[in-house]
Amino acid sequence: MIFVLQKTLIFTIPLLIVALAGMFAERSGIINIALDGIMIFGAFAGALTAFFLRKNPVFVDHNQLTFVIAMLVAAVAGALFSLLLSFSAIKLKADQTIGGTALNMLAPAIALFFIKVFFNKDQLEMAPAVNSAGNVKDFGYSLKNDGLNPVFQVFFDKAYISTFIAIGLFILLSIFIYKTKTGLRLRSCGEHPQAAASVGIEVNRMRYLGTTISGALAGFGGYAYIATVANGNATGAVAGMGFLALAIMIFGNWKPLGIAFGALFFGFLKCLSVSADKISFLKSLNLPKYFYNLIPYVAVLLVLAFASKRSRAPKAEGIPYDKGMR
Amino acid sequence: MKKLIGIILAILMIAGTVTLFASCSNQTNKPEESKEPTSEDGKYEVALVTDVGQLMDKGFNQGTWEGVEGFSKANGKTYKYYQPANGADATDNDRIAAMKQAITNGAKIIVAPGFLQQAAMEAVAKENPDVKFVFVDGWAFGLKNVTAIVYKEQESGFLAGYAAVMEGYTKLGFTGGGGGGNPAVNRFGYGFIQGAEAAAAEKGVEVEMKYSFKYGDTFSASPELQTQIAGWYADGTEVVFACGGSMFSSVLSAASEYENAKIIGVDVDQSGESEKVITSAVKGLSVSVEKVLGQFFDGKWDELLADKAQNLGAADDSTGLPTETWRLKNFTKAQYEELYGKIKSGEIVPVAEVPEDVTAGFEHVKVDLEK
Numbered sequence: 001m002i003f004v005l006q007k008t009l010i011f012t013i014p015l016l017i018v019a020l021a022g023m024f025a026e027r028s029g030i031i032n033i034a035l036d037g038i039m040i041f042g043a044f045a046g047a048l049t050a051f052f053l054r055k056n057p058v059f060v061d062h063n064q065l066t067f068v069i070a071m072l073v074a075a076v077a078g079a080l081f082s083l084l085l086s087f088s089a090i091k092l093k094a095d096q097t098i099g100g101t102a103l104n105m106l107a108p109a110i111a112l113f114f115i116k117v118f119f120n121k122d123q124l125e126m127a128p129a130v131n132s133a134g135n136v137k138d139f140g141y142s143l144k145n146d147g148l149n150p151v152f153q154v155f156f157d158k159a160y161i162s163t164f165i166a167i168g169l170f171i172l173l174s175i176f177i178y179k180t181k182t183g184l185r186l187r188s189c190g191e192h193p194q195a196a197a198s199v200g201i202e203v204n205r206m207r208y209l210g211t212t213i214s215g216a217l218a219g220f221g222g223y224a225y226i227a228t229v230a231n232g233n234a235t236g237a238v239a240g241m242g243f244l245a246l247a248i249m250i251f252g253n254w255k256p257l258g259i260a261f262g263a264l265f266f267g268f269l270k271c272l273s274v275s276a277d278k279i280s281f282l283k284s285l286n287l288p289k290y291f292y293n294l295i296p297y298v299a300v301l302l303v304l305a306f307a308s309k310r311s312r313a314p315k316a317e318g319i320p321y322d323k324g325m326r
Numbered sequence: 327m328k329k330l331i332g333i334i335l336a337i338l339m340i341a342g343t344v345t346l347f348a349s350c351s352n353q354t355n356k357p358e359e360s361k362e363p364t365s366e367d368g369k370y371e372v373a374l375v376t377d378v379g380q381l382m383d384k385g386f387n388q389g390t391w392e393g394v395e396g397f398s399k400a401n402g403k404t405y406k407y408y409q410p411a412n413g414a415d416a417t418d419n420d421r422i423a424a425m426k427q428a429i430t431n432g433a434k435i436i437v438a439p440g441f442l443q444q445a446a447m448e449a450v451a452k453e454n455p456d457v458k459f460v461f462v463d464g465w466a467f468g469l470k471n472v473t474a475i476v477y478k479e480q481e482s483g484f485l486a487g488y489a490a491v492m493e494g495y496t497k498l499g500f501t502g503g504g505g506g507g508n509p510a511v512n513r514f515g516y517g518f519i520q521g522a523e524a525a526a527a528e529k530g531v532e533v534e535m536k537y538s539f540k541y542g543d544t545f546s547a548s549p550e551l552q553t554q555i556a557g558w559y560a561d562g563t564e565v566v567f568a569c570g571g572s573m574f575s576s577v578l579s580a581a582s583e584y585e586n587a588k589i590i591g592v593d594v595d596q597s598g599e600s601e602k603v604i605t606s607a608v609k610g611l612s613v614s615v616e617k618v619l620g621q622f623f624d625g626k627w628d629e630l631l632a633d634k635a636q637n638l639g640a641a642d643d644s645t646g647l648p649t650e651t652w653r654l655k656n657f658t659k660a661q662y663e664e665l666y667g668k669i670k671s672g673e674i675v676p677v678a679e680v681p682e683d684v685t686a687g688f689e690h691v692k693v694d695l696e697k
Contacts, residue, residue, distance in 0.1 A: 002560075003556075003557055003560040003561075007553055007556070007557075119382075120381065120382055121380055121381075121382050122380040122413060123380070123547075123572070123575075125575055128598075128599055128600050128601075135601060136598065136600060136601045137601065138578060138581075138582045138600050138601065138602065139582070140579070140581075140582020140583060141582075142582065142583040144583075144584075144585055146585075158556075158583045158584075229549045229552070229553075230547075230548075230549045230552070231547040231548070231549070231551075231552050231575045231576045231578075231579045232575065232578075232579050232582075233547060233575055239549065271553070273550070274549070274550045274553040274554055274557075275553055275554075275557055277554075277557070277696060278557055278561075289540060289697075293550075
């Protein structure tokens, strides 16, 4: 049981942070459908960083430091990559969905292209490396505390530092968007940019801010995903986690608490699909693995079908800001 | 709002269709070729057409490639590899295209690892009787220009299982690629159980083994596989035999979360991949490929190789464990040599025919098959 909960938490984190990323962009008025692509790009940048850092024994000794640096690079890469979207959407007033889709197609292409050219492989592994004592060390970043009591084990054993960073960021950013002046301004640009502009808020700047935060979070989420869930390999794919995160954002009604709940729910379903054998009641049902793999996606469809009635999207999302419009 | 949902659904559908089309439309995709080294006239005498999975899979493809590379470099032959299009989902048509490409580029001999390549090879070999084919992991099928190399993987598996139990492990795991349909992987796995059984009987211990082909149908790593194996380690499994190319990285990721988790590698010596690899069940891919290429270029094809299958095992030093690099402490090299001698001489013969039900017939090993 502890195992299932631990894994649920690990599956939840990327979804949580990427759904929050989506929320930031959309609350500022930009539809960020490129979450998946930004995740892929961030994952690639992070993996590349870890790969090169680990050539130096110092970074192999200080594994967690390497992990944090790679996460930072992933976030920066994600932010930069998202500028493509915000530039096209804000400056060029292009259709945001199309811009986002382009990014979604661009990211795996870039990642795979470089992996092929430089490493002659289909995937970039954060390879084992030699530490200063001359031993081969794996890339694994998990924290091991198996001596704790079961409740703490869920959170602190086999856990990743990214989990705590993500939860911390989630809380901070939730406060930011609801309790600060900038947060209020950012939200107003997603509801009625002309009204916001009339009281002196620079709409474009707010939208750039929202999308860039969104890109950074998605890049971070992408790296957290490959480092904790997906074998530590950047493969030019994140198994549709970005789209799942979008669905969670809608499910969460563009609000942090709803998103947290949705991410936990889908994280659990994702985890269940691979660890159903661990729950004796489910094992005795002896259902084919495909059934469990299907559950999260069917759940998305059902949830969206029901949630769409009460959902309230930011009013101005997806509409390029036009000063003259009322 | 409805618009947004509509857009998301539309994009998901498009993405799905694109993937579907990508995997169906194989004519448009060119097989991938290696860039290095280049030959002056653009002809490459020795060609390798890879199996599913990538070239640098640290295992099967890579081991074969090292044989091709080693021989060609030493003898001044030009060589090149071809990866059939569509990667893990490559079809026979993709393989045929890759082989034809190799022939267009002047290949005299094509090395094709992987039993999946039979149909493609049959088609191309019939059309091109002057080009020779080396079929690794498969049997000859009546064509004069095809030679086959099959390994006794059960012996390597046996040795690995025996070594693991002798080392003191009693909770083992086996995860294999190919969904249970790859004969070589199945032989590895069945040998692994037999080895564990033999050692358990000798030591008088009971061994539990998790046995699964659930994930890794295409020999690739996945989050699902990683979670499954992490679950095994969480349940107390001590060592997992990762039998299938890139699946290794999933097992490694899972093992990295558990202090004492160990791994057994496959095909080639994987001890350099991680400190957690205690040993590897190897088969002499590069050695035997080099040997066959040597015989071909010495003009002995008709005499030694044409339409013949070599079944290589311990007697040919083509199966075993790399004793120099293993991380076993209780199981000594002397013990290993003794056992290896017995397999060599035929005193111990691991069963090669994998039965329908692998769990049956073992007294000391309880095999828990995960489907």
